[in-house]
Amino acid sequence: MQAYLWTIAAALGAAAIALLVVQTVHRIVRALGRRSVLLAELAQHAHRPFQVAATVFAVQAAVRIGTGLYAVGTGWRQALLHGLVLLTIATTAWLVASLLLVCEDIALVRFRTDVPNNRQARRIRTQINILRRLTVVIIVVLALGVMLMTYPAVRGVGASVLASAGVIGALAALAAQSVLANLFAGLQLAFGGAVRLDDVVVVEGEWGRIEELTLSYVVVQIWDDRRLVLPTSYFTTKPFENWTRTQSAVLGTAEFDVDWAVPVQTMREELRRMVEDTELWDGRVCVLQVTDATGGSVRLRALVSAADAGRLWDLRCLVREHLVEWIRDQRPTVMPRVRTEIGDANSDLPWQWVQPRRRPVRRRTEDVPDDARVFGGSDDGDARSSSFVGPDEVVEAPR
Structure with missing residues (x-):
């Protein structure tokens, strides 16, 4: 005792x-x-x-x-x-x-992510988070292995276990195929750069940001605060949109179906005045173009840019709201309408035989930018156009 x-x-x-x-x-x-x-x-x-x-x-x-x-x-x-x-x-x-x-x-x-240009920092943080989880898993497995090796019975059957390791490994790989696929997919995402933490993505028709990235699953925070949980193998086997892979600045559109009588240049100048008065616009792109003219209406597309996806959403909504209000109050005659003609060829109603008016020649002043082109008209448009130009072809001189 x-x-x-x-x-x-x-x-x-x-x-x-x-x-x-x-x-x-x-x-x-x-x-x-x-x-x-x-x-x-x-x-x-x-x-x-x-x-x-x-x-x-x-x-x-x-x-x-x-x-x-x-x-x-x-x-x-x-x-x-x-x-x-x-x-x-x-x-x-x-x-x-x-x-x-x-x-x-x-x-x-x-590596801080609360700065405007944080693409490299988000990539490093993603890799470190994946390595953190992988490190914990490796340490736990090694500790369990060392603890088991303290038992003499386990050491005694080591030779037979090694002899059957090939068969057991094949069966385990077959049984855990999806787990291993997600594991390697997580490592590929961490070091491949296809997706990072806080990236803005569109998956399964939902728009959100990468909130959590692990070895087995990825959590996407949707814009309405829902969470979409996907296996990591999803991002290596299916296409998805990554809005912030190279930079956070993005472009967005707002489309309008209006009457053929719409004054496009006047509406373009109104769009320019509107975006210049809001802090949501980053000053890069402001374009209004006619993208379609069929079915009795004209389709206009306003293309604007913002510093990030959140500001772009608000800016697109603001563009729609302002231009709809401007059309209703300032140009009500260009609102969408359905025309019906009643009469025959002998009818002499004045509205049927209006002579086409000559469009006045408008001089473009130097202070009004060329907002009619997406791939040109500005430094940003020229840079965007050069991205879609193929290699120069060598033309041989005729002999």
């Missing part, structure tokens, strides 16, 4: 000393963390696993020394020490995982 009591007292004393040392180190690291981000992260995230791991290790050492000195029963001693070894492996894995996560958090601090 004296040996058991001594062993318990030694374990409690070792635990108390370990806790005291860990608490002292924690206070020192936290004080130094005021000047170092790394030390501050260590004091915040690695304190608890370090405390538990140090306590378990100290108790194991005390029990091993105490039971060895007093020759405590072999069976009881081996079972206790084996349990402490398992706890030491588990807490050490927890500590290592915490240290790696602290390093990843330090790396994330350097």
Whole structure:
């Protein structure tokens, strides 16, 4: 009984000393963390696993020394020490995982996503988040493997397990085909750059942003605050729209069906005045074009640009609202209408024989930009046009 009591007292004393040392180190690291981000992260995230791991290790050492000195029963001693070894492996894995996560958090601090040009930062954060989850999985698997190897029976069947590893691996791969596909798809998304965190995408007819990206699934936050959860393999096997892959600035349209009597240039100038008075427009593109003229009406398309997808949505709605109001109040005669002609060829009603009026020649002033072309008329339009020009063909001179 004296040996058991001594062993318990030694374990409690070792635990108390370990806790005291860990608490002292924690206070020192936290004080130094005021000047170092790394030390501050260590004091915040690695304190608890370090405390538990140090306590378990100290108790194991005390029990091993105490039971060895007093020759405590072999069976009881081996079972206790084996349990402490398992706890030491588990807490050490927890500590290592915490240290790696602290390093990843330090790396994330350097890449901010609350700045306008954050494409590179979002790519790095996506890769780090995927590596974070992969690191935790690897550490847990290795810790479980080491814990199993502490059992002699498991070590004894190692040769037979290795002999049948090929068959088991083939069966496991067949059974977990979808899981492995999502795993490799997650790694491909993280390092391929097809999609990143906070990217604005259109998937399954829904418009939203990438809120979470893991090794197995991707969470898309839809514009109305719903969440669309998709497997990572979806983004490697099916087409989707990524509005912010190269930059956050995007273009958007607003279409109108109006009467043939619409003054296109006047409406174009009104569109220009409207977008110049709103902070939603980024000043790049403002174009009004006639895209169709069939079925008794003319279709106009207003093309505008904004710094991001959210502002573009509001800008498109504002363009529709303003131009509808302008047509209703200033040009009611160009509202869509259905014409019906009653009479015959001998009818001499005045409205049937109106002579076509000569359109006055309007001089374009220098201060009015050319808003009639998407692929030209401005520096941005010329750059967009050059993207669709193929390689120059070499024309051989006739012999």
